[in-house]
Amino acid sequence: MLRTIRATQYVTPLREGGSLPxxxxxxxxxxxVVKFRGAGQGPLALVAExxxxxxxxxxxLDIPELVFAQVDPALGRNEPDQEIRDLLRASAGLNLALDYLPGSSMFDPAAGDKADPxxxxxxxxFDAFTLNVDRTARNANLLNWHxxxxxIDHGAALYFHHNWPDADRLAESPFADVRHHILLPWASGLDEAAAHAASRLNAEVLTNILAQVPDEWLQSAHASPTEARAAYLDLLIRRLNASPIFTQEAIRARAHLI
Ligand SMILES: Nc1ncnc2c1ncn2[C@@H]1O[C@H](COP(=O)(O)OP(=O)(O)O)[C@@H](O)[C@H]1O
Ligand SMILES: [Mg+2]
Known part of the structure; x- marks a missing residue:
């Protein structure tokens, strides 16, 4: 279960991405690090995160601890930046936050960083399964820490939830974008990774994760939050069954690289 914390002080914006965490x-x-529900991408980015x-x-995989962050309307009232004041006002209530990793640095192959195969x-x-396009050389979203x-930064993953009528098509997508994945050169054990994933993910694990999504982040594309969770579960199970398709695509894309 995710813990809930309350934001007591706005320290500083992180201006690298567009969402102004x-x-x-x-x-x-x-x-x-708070990802705000009032940011342009809306609460679905928090669901994906x-x-x-x-x-x-x-x-x-190592992911900083995720917590719910309660933001009250008074937070940031005195921020000089209008954009930040507006964002905080639009984000009163439950937001998502990650444990801040002090002194971390972005993974950078050009600086000699290497990854374990x-x-x-x-x-x-993982990124092919969740349809995450945000792990490229330009935008690694990968922190070196200890x-x-x-x-980090999974807000753009699961993008089928922005367009449910078209979601079916994505369940079995080979995810050709995998060719831009920053870690693809080191990914020499994709069949083993797929086997490992199959041993870790199943309907029960996914149901327990979906159960933690607050009702208020799940939007009106479905009649109720319960139906929304069922739609995510159905799609993720079908995506899991399509693992051979996107695993083969990743192996193929890597063969072209090296
Ligand atoms: N948990 C964290 N610890 C340290 N720095 C972080 C953390 N999360 C994000 N950052 C920094 O903030 C930047 C923006 O966060 P990110 O989640 O990538 O949001 P965006 O959607 O704006 O790209 C990251 O590129 C990274 O430099
Ligand atoms: Mg980012």
Missing amino acids: AIIEADDLGLY LVAGEIGRALG RIASLAVW RQLYF
Whole structure:
């Protein structure tokens, strides 16, 4: 179960991405990176962040701890930047936050960073499974911290939830975008990664993850939050069954690379 913290102080915005996440201090005195529900991408980005992030963790990848972050309307009232004040006002209530990793640095092959083949393979499988296009050389979303690789920023994953009528088509997608994956050169064990994933993910694991998504983030494309969770589960199970399709595509894309 995700913990819930309350944001007590807005510390600083992180301006790399478009969604204007921020470092905040919380009532447990910890520092967190908050992804705001009021950002342009809307609450579905938070759903993707939670569901994909916890899937990654279930696979055994290192993901910073995810928590719910309660933002009250008074937070940031005195921020000089209008854009930030507006964002905080639009985000009152429940948001998603990650444990802040102080002193981490972005994974950068150009600077000589290398990845472990087992982790790289699992990561490629994970991003193909969750349809995550945000793991490229330009935008690695991969942090080096204490000699481990931490996976962040899954807000653009599961993009089928922006267009349910078209979601069927994506369940069996080979995910050709995998060719741009920053870890593909190191992903020499994709069949093993797929086998490992099959041993970790199943309907029960996915149901437990989906159960943690707050009702208020699940939107009106479905009659109720219960139906929305059922639609995610159905799609993810079909995606899991399509693992041979996207695993083969990743192997093929890697053969072209090296
Ligand atoms: N848990 C974290 N610890 C340390 N830095 C982080 C963390 N999460 C994000 N960052 C930093 O903030 C930047 C933006 O966060 P990210 O989740 O990638 O949001 P965006 O959607 O804006 O790209 C990242 O590129 C990274 O430099
Ligand atoms: Mg990012």
